[in-house]
Amino acid sequence: MKTSFFKKEAETASLDSIRNLQLEKLKQITKYVYSSNAAYKKLFDSKGVNPEEINTFDDIEKLPFTNKETFRESYPIKLCCVDTRQLAEMHMSSGSTGTPVVMPYTLADIAQWADCMARCYYMAGAEKGDTVQITPSFGLFNGGFGMYHGARAAGLFIVPTGAGNTQRQIKLAQDFKTKILTGVVSYGIRIMEVLAESKDKLPDLKYGIFGAEIFTESMKKKIESGLGIETFDIYGMTETGGVGTLGMDCPAHNGIHVWEDHYYIEVLDKLTGKPVKDGDFGELTITSLTRQALPVIRFRTGDLSRIVSREKCSCGRTHIRISPITGRVDDMLIVKGVNFFPRQVEQALMQIPGVGSNYQIIMEEIDGVQDVRINVEADSKVTGYTVEKVLKETLGFSPKGDVFPIGGLPRQEGKAQRVFYKK
Numbered sequence: 001m002k003t004s005f006f007k008k009e010a011e012t013a014s015l016d017s018i019r020n021l022q023l024e025k026l027k028q029i030t031k032y033v034y035s036s037n038a039a040y041k042k043l044f045d046s047k048g049v050n051p052e053e054i055n056t057f058d059d060i061e062k063l064p065f066t067n068k069e070t071f072r073e074s075y076p077i078k079l080c081c082v083d084t085r086q087l088a089e090m091h092m093s094s095g096s097t098g099t100p101v102v103m104p105y106t107l108a109d110i111a112q113w114a115d116c117m118a119r120c121y122y123m124a125g126a127e128k129g130d131t132v133q134i135t136p137s138f139g140l141f142n143g144g145f146g147m148y149h150g151a152r153a154a155g156l157f158i159v160p161t162g163a164g165n166t167q168r169q170i171k172l173a174q175d176f177k178t179k180i181l182t183g184v185v186s187y188g189i190r191i192m193e194v195l196a197e198s199k200d201k202l203p204d205l206k207y208g209i210f211g212a213e214i215f216t217e218s219m220k221k222k223i224e225s226g227l228g229i230e231t232f233d234i235y236g237m238t239e240t241g242g243v244g245t246l247g248m249d250c251p252a253h254n255g256i257h258v259w260e261d262h263y264y265i266e267v268l269d270k271l272t273g274k275p276v277k278d279g280d281f282g283e284l285t286i287t288s289l290t291r292q293a294l295p296v297i298r299f300r301t302g303d304l305s306r307i308v309s310r311e312k313c314s315c316g317r318t319h320i321r322i323s324p325i326t327g328r329v330d331d332m333l334i335v336k337g338v339n340f341f342p343r344q345v346e347q348a349l350m351q352i353p354g355v356g357s358n359y360q361i362i363m364e365e366i367d368g369v370q371d372v373r374i375n376v377e378a379d380s381k382v383t384g385y386t387v388e389k390v391l392k393e394t395l396g397f398s399p400k401g402d403v404f405p406i407g408g409l410p411r412q413e414g415k416a417q418r419v420f421y422k423k
């Protein structure tokens with residue numbers, strides 16, 4: 001299998017040496033946050049744990065959890081472990097509710113971010129001098145700048161288009177021979193649709209790096225055949241330091257490699273907070289091992305995934321593999337006693353020939369009973385009846401299905417909203 005490496009030694013290190021490195025860093029980082037930040041010290045003290053007690057991987061269970069709430073209570077940067085005059089950049093995610101989550105960076109943190117992201121570019125197949133087009137917005141959202149820092153480190157030629165103006169994106173991709181296209185998943189879809197309408201081509205495009213949203217296997221296939229490229233599912237979040245920090249799938253496409261020399265992951269039962277068996281789904285919980293300004297300790301991401309393999313991959317990388325994110329722990333929808341996740345709806349819809357890529361899941365309460373309606377774009381051959389039938393077969397109950405012409409449903413810039421609540 002063809003794959004290239006940005007940091008081959010680190011990416012293919014022996015399993016034992018990765019474990020040893022992680023344990024050393026885990027001990028260091030717990031001592032570091034405890035001694036350099038009052039809010040972290042308080043958190044540890046409230047659980048009666050002293051970092052000196054962290055000597056084995058099992059000891060990690062003694063450490064307190066953190067979550068989005070911990071960040072929000074610490075707004076703007078009460079968890080910051082360095083003097084603010086050492087900061088070089090910040091990013092922020094606002095989420096749908098409440099106070100934003102802020103991540104401050106030192107120059108060393110930006111270099112760490114760039115390292116993770118550059119590994120992803122090379123893993124996808126990028127080579128020095130290739131053109132990368134960066135379509136996430138450049139601003140508080142970490143997507144644009146993270147892909148930029150990584151592309152600088154990787155020695156790529158950057159076309160920093162940012163979000164929007166799809167016609168111009170296509171023109172620039174043609175004129176500057178874009179080989180790697182990056183973006184949020186729904187923007188990859190948008191570009192594909194506009195290309196199809198205009199019958200334009202992107203002959204130099206080979207790789208698509210997409211993330212920030214659920215990326216189902218069927219959506220991946222659709223984009224791959226629509227754009228004639230290979231796609232990669234990139235993962236990361238504000239709290240861990242942004243896009244790419246948590247890795248991406250490799251050309252073997254059998255799980256997302258998490259950069260374990262930088263992050264320690266646990267997959268936990270949402271309710272008990274105890275580890276689940278390898279292969280079982282649970283909540284990804286992350287400890288950053290090498291960040292300076294704001295390392296996270298046992299951060300409950302709210303994202304659902306499972307460990308696919310801890311063994312060396314056929315691409316040569318030794319870093320653990322997790323499944324694509326299947327949803328958020330709090331994403332589960334319940335209708336008439338049946339539980340389902342938005343991802344299952346997408347997976348089912350994308351299998352219907354003629355269905356487009358844009359859809360909405362409308363949760364509505366009718367006479368006190370929770371009901372669900374699926375709006376989906378499709379060509380004129382697809383009927384509401386077909387949609388209802390397929391969804392009944394896959395989900396086990398019958399949501400109403402409404403079909404809209406391609407382009408008939410609203411689109412958002414940035415991450416797509418799929419689930420809507422209507423009273």
Ligand code: DLL
Pocket residue numbers: 093136142143183184210211212213214215233234235236237238239242243244301303324325328
């Ligand atoms: O979305 C970082 C990012 C930007 C990743 C561009 C990939 C591409 P946040 O805005 O903080 O950061 O949102 C993080 O988005 O907890 C997941 O719920 C979701 N998410 C991120 N990547 C994926 C993915 C960026 N590959 C939150 N698949 C995370 C599914 C993803 N969900």
